[in-house]
Amino acid sequence: MTIEQKPVDEPKKRNRTKFVLQMVVGGAIGWFSMIALDRLVGLDQLFVVMSGAAVIALTMAIIFCLIGLIVLAMSSNRTIFMLNQSNRNAEASEFDNMKPLLFWSAICMMMYAAIMAILALANPADQGPQLLSFWGIIALMIGQTAITWHLWNRYDELYRDVTKESCAVTFAFVEFGLIVWAAAAICGLGIAFDPLAVIVAMTGVYWTVAIWFTVRRGMA
Amino acid sequence: MENRLKDLRTAHGWSQSELAYRLGVSRQTINAVETDKYDPSLPLALRMAKLFGVAVDTIFIDHWMPSKGEE
Incomplete structure (x- = not known):
């Protein structure tokens, strides 16, 4: 059997360019978002109320929540699911198989967002809400671990x-x-x-x- | 690793999803193998060989050759 030599270099180069382009566009969007946030809220003010780590944790919580919502939308509608370039060849049966995986991944992501938000916003001075935050995080971690276990078994x-x-x-x-x-x-x-x-x-x-x-x- | 999975799949007239279903994996796995982004596990490679009725080294091509001392 003869083996054809595949021209693999060109697609790899294209993928790398696409990846770099996505990174640059993402960076630019992030940069302009921070400027917009500074104009709207005033980042100096935010850093007075919260520590630098808390601000980053809160930003992560917002990003995780947005990703969770996108994944949730993908799990609910095949057209949205196929918008992702890697799913453009997906058949109806694949969407049905992926639906529960995407749904639980989205829930897991939003739980992660909630954990990061609680950690960022919890105030050590408030004893009552602190205890509630602690047990809230424990509950979310247990839920998240259970979902991760469930997903691992389906992977x-x-x-x-x-x-x-x-x-x-x-x-x-x-x-x-x-x-x-x-x-x-x-x-x-x-x-x-x-x-x-x-x-x-x-x-x-x-x-x-x-x-x-x-x-x-x-x-x- | 270079492979001929796509050639074999198209020769059988199967879509990536169909092959994935027959092998019990996701379509992403088939896509990743076909685009040389993922080398499958030995059990999956053996299953592919059984499904297509060919030897594993007909699907996967390794250019490594033993040196004279190792022969």
């Missing part, structure tokens, strides 16, 4: 591989970063080791790595 090997790769690379980065960060704080270099900042850094690294692997596997 095929590609989805599982992307999850495993993302977790392994995130751990490598986070382990290194956290040890250096903690060392700097413990050794008196004047750097704070704030729990919310740790969560924000960890979440940021995870999502960046997960998006990278998702794109690399042609799933986005």
Whole structure:
């Protein structure tokens, strides 16, 4: 049997260009959004009321909520589902199979958003609401873990591989970063080791790595 | 890894979804394998070979050759 040599370089180059273009457009949108937010609310004012980590956590919560809503819309309508370039060849049966996965992923994402929002907005001075926030986060974490377990059992090997790769690379980065960060704080270099900042850094690294692997596997 | 999955699939007149269904995986997995973005596990590669009735190395092409000392 003869084997044809495939011209693989051209599509790879095109994908890379597309990825860089998406990053640049995303960066520009983010930049202009921050300017708009500054004009509307005043970022200086926001930083007086909240710590830098809390502002980032709240921003993440808004982004996760928006992603959750988009995924929820994709799970409810095949036309919206097919808007995603990687789903443009999807058949009706595929949409039916993906529906519950997308629905539960969206719920999981919104739970994540709620956790980040509670962590950002909880005030240590208010003892009553603090306890409620704590138990709220525990409940959300239990729910999120149950959904993740359910999704893992429905994933095929590609989805599982992307999850495993993302977790392994995130751990490598986070382990290194956290040890250096903690060392700097413990050794008196004047750097704070704030729990919310740790969560924000960890979440940021995870999502960046997960998006990278998702794109690399042609799933986005 | 370079592969001929797309050629075999189209030769059978199957869509990516149809092949995915027959193999019990998602269409994204088939798409990722066909575009060389994902190397399937050994069980999945064996299932593909069984489904198409060919040897695994007919589907997947590895250009590695043992050096003389390893032969």
